[in-house]
Amino acid sequence: MKTPANDNDHITSTAASPAVWLAEGQSSQRDMLASLQTLKNHADTPFNIIASHRHNRPEIFEFADSIYREPSASATENDEQVVLESIEPLMPRWQFVLEQAQKSNVKVLLTGRNGIDYEAHREAFDAAGIRLLTGATSVAALEVIDDKFAFMQQCHEHNIPVAEAWRFDNVAELEALLATYGHQPLCVKPVTGIFAQGFWRLDLAKNDGEQYDSFEHLYFTEEKKINTAQFINAYANSVMVQERPIPMLLMPYLSGQEYSIDVVCEYGEVFAAVTRYKTGKIQHIGYEQAVMDVVIPLIKAFGCDGIVSVQTKADDDGHHRVLEINSRPSGGIDYTTHSGVDLTQVGFAYWLGLTDKPILADIEQQITPCQERYIMIGVKVEEDITE
Numbered sequence: 554m555k556t557p558a559n560d561n562d563h564i565t566s567t568a569a570s571p572a573v574w575l576a577e578g579q580s581s582q583r584d585m586l587a588s589l590q591t592l593k594n595h596a597d598t599p600f601n602i603i604a605s606h607r608h609n610r611p612e613i614f615e616f617a618d619s620i621y622r623e624p625s626a627s628a629t630e631n632d633e634q635v636v637l638e639s640i641e642p643l644m645p646r647w648q649f650v651l652e653q654a655q656k657s658n659v660k661v662l663l664t665g666r667n668g669i670d671y672e673a674h675r676e677a678f679d680a681a682g683i684r685l686l687t688g689a690t691s692v693a694a695l696e697v698i699d700d701k702f703a704f705m706q707q708c709h710e711h712n713i714p715v716a717e718a719w720r721f722d723n724v725a726e727l728e729a730l731l732a733t734y735g736h737q738p739l740c741v742k743p744v745t746g747i748f749a750q751g752f753w754r755l756d757l758a759k760n761d762g763e764q765y766d767s768f769e770h771l772y773f774t775e776e777k778k779i780n781t782a783q784f785i786n787a788y789a790n791s792v793m794v795q796e797r798p799i800p801m802l803l804m805p806y807l808s809g810q811e812y813s814i815d816v817v818c819e820y821g822e823v824f825a826a827v828t829r830y831k832t833g834k835i836q837h838i839g840y841e842q843a844v845m846d847v848v849i850p851l852i853k854a855f856g857c858d859g860i861v862s863v864q865t866k867a868d869d870d871g872h873h874r875v876l877e878i879n880s881r882p883s884g885g886i887d888y889t890t891h892s893g894v895d896l897t898q899v900g901f902a903y904w905l906g907l908t909d910k911p912i913l914a915d916i917e918q919q920i921t922p923c924q925e926r927y928i929m930i931g932v933k934v935e936e937d938i939t940e
Contacts, residue, residue, distance in 0.1 A: 571660045572601035573901055576650060577623055578665035579747065580884035582606070585663075586616035588890065588897035596907055603657060605650065612932035619657065624649050647671045655681050661904045662686065663859060668880055669695045684904050686859030688880025690820065694855055698878050702744050702802055708875055711854040714847055715875040716866065718802040720744065724789040730803045731757070731781070738806040741784065743799055747879070751799070754806055755781045807874060809867025812844050815886045816861050817900040817911065821853040824911040825899045827889040827920060836885070838892045839922035847873045860886070860900050893921045 573589060575582055582604065589602050604617035607625035614620040624643045647670050654662060661684045664671040668687035671678070672695055678685040689695045697703045701718065708715035719734065721727040731739075735757045743751040754777055756765040770779040788794060788801075810830050817825040826848065828841040848863050855878060862883035864876040882897075889896050894916055902908040 570599045570601050570658065571905065572603050572619075572654075572657050573661045573663075573905065574603040574605065574650070574654055574657075574659045575617075575663050576604075576665045576671075577606045577667065578663075578881060581882045581886050582665065583613045583616060584887035585882060585897045586613065588887070588895050589901060590616055591895075592898045592902060592907075596902070598905070598907055600660075600905060601657070603654075603659065607646075611934055621650075621653055645670070647674050651677055651681065651683075654678075654683055659683055660906075661901060663882075664688075665881055669699075686904070688857060688859050688861050688878075690856055690858050695880055698855060698880050699745055701742070701877055702800070704877065707854070708851070711850070713851050713854060713875060714872060716804055716807060718804045720800060720802055722798060722800050724785065727785065727788065727801070727803065734803065734805075738808070740804050740806040742802055742804070744802060745800075749777070751801070753777055753779045753784060755779065755784060757781055807866040807868050809869065809871055809873075811864065811866040811876075812841065812873070813883060813885060814844060814848050814863040814865065815883055815889055815896050816848065816852060816857070816863060817896050817903075818852050818857045818859065818861065820858055821856040823849050823852050823913050824903070825894065825896055825913060825916040827892055827894060827896060829885065829888060834926055836888050836925045836927065837922070838888055838920075838925060840917050840920045844873050847875060851875055851878065860896065862886070888925055888927075891923050891925050894919050 575585055575589075578585070586602060586604055593600060593602060601618045602616070603619045603621070604614055605621040605623045606613060607623045609622070623646050625646075646667060650662070650671070651674070660682070662671075662678065663686045668689075669692055671685060672687045672689070672692050675685055675687075675690070687695060689698065697707055702720045705715050705718050719730050721730055737757070739755045739757050741751070741753050741755065742749075753770070756778065765778050765780045767780050767783060769776070770783070812828050812830045814826055814828050816823055826840070826845060827838060828844050829836050829838045831837070844865055847865055851863065852861070857878065857880070859880075860882045862879045862881070864879075865873045866876055867873050886896060899911050899916065903911055
C-alpha cells in the first residue's frame with residue numbers, strides 16, 4: 554500500500570529558484586502561505602513556496618506553488634490517536650520532506666506541528682543547506698516546552714515569572730493538593746495539550762462561597778467553569794483516564810489580562826514580536842512593553858528558534874506571568890498584519906536572505922496599535938474531500 558505522498562499526489566511548478574517549505578501546521582498554515590505569496594510578489598529575488606499536509610487540503614494548497622502529501626501512519630491519524638493498520642512500512646515524514654526539499658532547492662523549512670520528529674534529524678537538514686525552524690534547536694528543549702510542568706520548573710530555574718502549578722496523576726493526589734491549596738481560586742489543565750483542551754476553572758474560594766451550578770459547564774461551555782465535586786467525580790470514574798492516564802496540573806487561577814505574543818526569533822534572540830489580548834470578540838493588537846519584559850528573557854532561556862507563540866496572564870497585582878510557549882506559529886498570527894508588521898514576512902525575508910537581520914527596536918516602531926474582529930469564511934472543496 555502506497556502512502557499518498559508516494560502515489561504522486563503532488564503538484565509542482567519550477568524548482569530552479571530557491572524555495573521555502575511550510576509543513577503541516579495547526580491552524581495558521583493557510584494564512585502564512587498567503588503572506589508569503591505577498592512577499593514573493595514584492596521581492597526582487599524570485600523564490601518558490603511549497604506546502605505539505607497529510608490530508609488533502611485545497612484551501613491551504615491554493616496558496617502554494619508546489620504541494621506534497623505528507624506520509625502518515627494511516628488514514629485515521631489525528632491529533633490524539635493513531636489507529637495502526639496492517640500496512641507496509643512508511644517512509645518517515647521527516648525523511649520524505651528532506652528528500653523532496655533537496656530536489657526542490659528548499660532553503661527554509663518551517664516544520665509546524667511535528668517539530669520534534671524533524672529536530673531529531675537536524676544534522677541531516679543542516680548538511681543539505683536547509684534552515685530548519687522547529688521552534689527550538691534541540692529535542693530536549695522541545696520536549697520541555699511541550700511538558701507544561703517541566704516547562705514551569707525550568708522557568709523558575711531561570712527566574713522567569715511563571716504561573717504556579719502542581720502535578721497530579723490520580724484522584725488521591727488531586728484531593729491532597731486541593732486540601733493544601735483550596736483556599737484560593739484554582740483551575741486545572743493537562744500537562745500536554747493545545748487549544749485549551751482539558752482546561753477548567755474550579756469553583757473553590759469564590760468570594761460568596763457559592764458553587765458553580767451543576768449544569769453550568771454543560772450549558773455555558775465557553776466559560777470553562779465546573780463544579781469542583783463534579784470534576785473530581787468525573788476524573789475518578791473516567792474509563793478514558795483509567796485506560797490512558799492523563800497527567801494534569803492544578804494551578805491558581807490568575808484573574809488578570811491574558812496575552813498572546815507572536816514572536817520571530819533566532820537562537821534565543823527576539824527579532825520581532827506583536828502582542829495581543831482579547832476582550833469579547835475583539836483582538837487588541839500592539840506592543841506591550843511590560844509583557845515583552847517577560848517574553849524576551851523567556852525566549853532566550855529556552856533558545857527558541859523560528860516563529861513561536863507565548864501565552865502570559867497577569868496575576869491579581871497586575872504582574873505578567875508566563876503560561877506557556879507554543880513552539881510553532883499561533884493560529885492568530887495573521888492578526889498581526891493589521892498592525893503594519895507581518896511577522897511571517899519579517900521572518901522569512903530574513904531567512905531567505907532578502908533582508909538584513911531584523912532589529913526588535915525598529916520593528917516596534919513600525920507597529921500601529923489596532924483592534925480587530927475575527928470573521929469566519931467558507932471555502933468550497935470537492936465532494937470527495939475527507940479528513
